[in-house]
Amino acid sequence: MPVNETASLEHTLTEDVGVSVDRVYMNALYPERFSKDEAERLEAVSSDGNGALRAACRAALSETRRAAAQREQLARLAELVTAPVRTLPFVFEPELGVGEIHELSEAID
């Protein structure tokens, strides 16, 4: 659910329905796998390389940008809602298996 709708839902639940909200979860948060310095190195390799080398570096840069954009939204969410905000990690497996469910349940707890 997008940030604006989440904030609106929390407001409706607390103000109109009279239900308290204990936590807000932001699902599918990308990991921050690469530092800023590493991203700059990957950018340089990506510009010079080709084929799978270039594609792998570009995929890493994509994830870095997406992770940063998500954290901007996470900060906005935390500002807009009153309940504590927790995060759940992005699951890269195509289908949820026992391992992934366990990982998520650990994060929810």
Place this chain on the structure above:
Amino acid sequence: MAGVGELLEGKRVCICAGSGGVGKTTSSAAIAAGMAARGKKVAVLTIDPAKRLADSLGLPELGNEERQVDPKVFEDAGIDTQGGELWAMMLDAKATFDELVRRHAPDAETRDRILSNRIYQQLSNALAGSQEYMAMEKLFELHAEDRYDLLVLDTPPSRNALDFLEAPKRLMQFIEGRALQVFMKPTGLGMKVFGRGTSMMFSVLRRLTGVEVLEDLSEFFQAFSGMVGGFRERAKRVNELLANRETCFLVVCAPQGEPITEAVYFHRKLVEAKMPFGGVIVNKVHYESELPDHDPEQLRSELTTALNDEDLTQRVISNYENYRALAARDRKNIKRLTAEMRARLVIQVPYLDTDVHDLAGLMRINDYLFAAGARERTEIAAEA
């Protein structure tokens, strides 16, 4: 099948439906901007405009009336609209309901009695489906005024993305419902109860609640009864507009299993309801053309040489394998969707690295939405 441009040829209304969080508002804005860039006068109706995008288009304060995006925004982006115009408005269910009352009230006194009535003020905000219905209502009004070549509706986020299809019917079911009829018929129970202005019940309730609840109720129902015919006729015409051949429904979804299943369901429901279905836009797709096949050992060797860092190399490889798995998942889900669509348009828009918050971003999406075909989209993704 080509792209959105061909799909909307000769259409006057484009309705973007889908669950929340799949990029529906951005897709609606991109389609509207793309059609404006092709010389059309377009208005996009949205319930919740993306703030940064609205700001960048010079529309920081959108209201229930359309506002034009300054043509200079297009000029600055190097786009010659050839006379096309982009307008936008934010749907306000309450304001639209008020307009509807103004239109159907038999006289000024009735209009003022309803608009100032406390029951109406609560009801117009809370009436089930009112947001969906009012979106349809505004669409109908603008369509009837015939001031635009194309109207693009970003449907309100709701539990069921197809609630708006039922909205006109639900509004009429409420208005024509037994409870309201009892109060509105002059010979009914309502008059028997409320006709006695000085009844004991009124005074007891007034003492208990401190407000004139029943007087408000009585006045509202009596004033509203004269407008039922107008509402009924209007709802019928809104339904006709939805099913019109000049209307086109686009379902917007994401490539994960659940949104794809929902999109398949929406498609079936639209077809069952005999609505003019156009196609599906799948946002946030991991294109496989961006991730070529590779020899893992060779890639590791190349990365190690280029980066001179074993740990970083390993993380880049893990990330790449993750992305390839997601691309494989997206391909499988979209294959299922495409099989269901039976040659209907399925447009894949890649997962962009950053949020779309300006005209340039919308145009980047339009490279895919308006591309000549799937092969061209794949080539654009590979070159991007």
